[in-house]
Amino acid sequence: MVETQPEPTRCGYVALIGAPNSGKSTLLNRLIGHKLAIVTPKAQTTRNRLLGIAIESATQIIYVDTPGIFAPRRRLDRAMVTAAWSGAADADENLLLVDAARGIDEDTRRLLGALRERGRRSILALNKIDLVRRDRLLGLAAALSREGRFDPIFMISGLQGDGVEDVKHHLAACLPTGPWLFPEDQLSDASERLIAAEVTREQVFLQLHQEIPYASTVETEQWEDRPDGSVRLEQVIYVQRPGQRAIVLGEGGKRIKSIGARARAELERMLDRRVHLFLFVKVRENWVEV
Ligand SMILES: Nc1nc2c(ncn2[C@@H]2O[C@H](COP(=O)(O)OP(=O)(O)OP(=O)(O)O)[C@@H](O)[C@H]2O)c(=O)[nH]1
Ligand SMILES: [Mg+2]
Numbered sequence: 653m654v655e656t657q658p659e660p661t662r663c664g665y666v667a668l669i670g671a672p673n674s675g676k677s678t679l680l681n682r683l684i685g686h687k688l689a690i691v692t693p694k695a696q697t698t699r700n701r702l703l704g705i706a707i708e709s710a711t712q713i714i715y716v717d718t719p720g721i722f723a724p725r726r727r728l729d730r731a732m733v734t735a736a737w738s739g740a741a742d743a744d745e746n747l748l749l750v751d752a753a754r755g756i757d758e759d760t761r762r763l764l765g766a767l768r769e770r771g772r773r774s775i776l777a778l779n780k781i782d783l784v785r786r787d788r789l790l791g792l793a794a795a796l797s798r799e800g801r802f803d804p805i806f807m808i809s810g811l812q813g814d815g816v817e818d819v820k821h822h823l824a825a826c827l828p829t830g831p832w833l834f835p836e837d838q839l840s841d842a843s844e845r846l847i848a849a850e851v852t853r854e855q856v857f858l859q860l861h862q863e864i865p866y867a868s869t870v871e872t873e874q875w876e877d878r879p880d881g882s883v884r885l886e887q888v889i890y891v892q893r894p895g896q897r898a899i900v901l902g903e904g905g906k907r908i909k910s911i912g913a914r915a916r917a918e919l920e921r922m923l924d925r926r927v928h929l930f931l932f933v934k935v936r937e938n939w940v941e942v
Contacts (some may be wrong), residue, residue, distance in 0.1 A: 657869060662711040664827030667740040671759035672696050672720030675779045676820055679749065679810035680704045680717040683803070683820060686845065687922060688718050688840050690854035694865060696720060697857055699732055701739045703841040705834050712832040716743055721766070722759050737766075744827055746774040747819070748802070749810075753783040755792055756799070762801035764799045777819065782809040844923075845872040851855035851922065852887055852915040854930065859911055867892045882926035885919070890936040902932045909911035 661916040668676040672695035680689045684704040696719065718739040719732035740746050748767070750760055767774060776796060778789055793805050794843060802921035804822060808815035840847070849870040855864040889911075891897050901908050908931055916929040 653737070659710040660829045661832055662824070662827045663714070663830050663832050664711075664740060664744035664773070664823075665714045665716055665878075666745045666747055666827075667716040667718060667743035668749060669718055669721060669736060669740050669746050669774075670779075671751065671754075671757060671763060672722050674720065674735055674749040674751045674754075674760075676749055677717055677809045679777070679779065679808070679816070679894040680715050682810050682813060682816050683713075683715055684839060686839060688842070688859075688896070689838070690850045690857070692854060692857040692865075694857050696722070696729075696732070696866065699728075699735075701735050702874050705838055705840060707832075707836065708820050711824040711827055712818070712831065712834065712836075713823050713827065714741075720759070721763050723762060730753050741770075745823065746772060747777055748774045748794065749777050750792070751790055752778040752789055752807075753780050756795060764796075767800050773801040773803055775819075775822070776800075776805045777815075778805070778807045779810055781807050781814060782812050793824055845875055847886060847921055847922070848872050848875070849887060852889065852911065853928075854918075855911040855915045856889060859907065859914070860900065864891070864896055867896055880926075882928060884930075885921065886930045888932045888934050890918045892935065892937055894935055897933050897935050 668680060670676050677689035677691045677698055681687050684706050688704050689702055698717060698719045702717040704717060706713050706715070716739040718736035721733055721736045724733045747798040778792060781789060789807055796802060806815050806819050808819060810816065849872045853868065853870040856868050856870065869890045870887055871890065872885060872887050876884040878884060889900055891900060912929055912931045916927050919927045919929065
């Protein structure tokens with residue numbers, strides 16, 4: 653009789669790093685198979701580290717979505733860059749995303765320099781391949797190989813899913829053996845309250861422009877599970893100045909209604925239950941600088 657040994661479990665952290673807007677949060681959602689992280693066409697959408705946890709055969713893969721790494725100016729920016737680098741330093745593997753349509757821009761160049769200084773090997777994913785021709789991809793992969801230690805190199809579309817399974821299989825095989833660190837059914841370290849606030853912040857990013865998205869934060873202040881199965885949420889959108897409050901409200905409250913309607917629809921989809929959403933806009937000066 654042959655006794656089969658169960659496959660040893662594996663577990664590890666994989667930091668998604670890259671320039672702002674390179675597609676880290678889109679890829680995180682694709683890897684997890686759920687919408688966890690908010691995604692917008694604007695740079696610097698992600699502000700904090702967010703874990704997305706997935707099981708791939710015997711491996712628990714803990715992905716770390718990070719804010720895009722860029723040259724910090726304001727204090728909030730510096731905190732975001734610190735969050736991004738600390739995510740990368742603690743991780744077992746770094747997965748560098750490069751927007752293949754944009755190529756090696758200034759942000760990516762700075763990031764390549766910083767990775768070289770740290771002397772770390774990274775996995776490279778050329779992302780958004782749905783937007784570029786194959787010959788250009790090969791040229792870009794060759795150029796990046798000269799700039800750092802990348803192994804292996806994947807060509808993916810986080811949005812459409814191409815190549816993402818290959819990334820998962822690679823990670824499942826290469827993370828260290830060891831026990832799983834989170835319960836099997838846990839998807840994230842973020843609370844439902846935080847994710848709900850992020851959904852509203854996503855709408856602020858999508859529906860408002862110029863400085864408003866960067867001058868806003870959203871907090872879920874009340875979360876009430878109702879006996880009929882629905883949930884009642886009160887959230888506050890904090891801005892820095894009274895003029896910004898007026899813009900978020902919009903003429904006759906039109907803008908805030910539209911933000912609330914979209915956020916509510918998205919929350920109902922994510923939570924799979926009815927949502928009553930109450931939004932308030934308050935001025936909290938200088939939150940960026942505290
Ligand atoms: N065409 C295409 N667009 C993509 C792909 N991945 C992401 N995007 C788009 O790129 C934009 C930025 O995506 P995000 O996932 O928010 O990028 P990010 O790297 O998390 O950005 P920050 O959090 O701001 O650093 C969004 O408009 C996405 O829809 C892709 O594979 N193909
Ligand atoms: Mg992001």
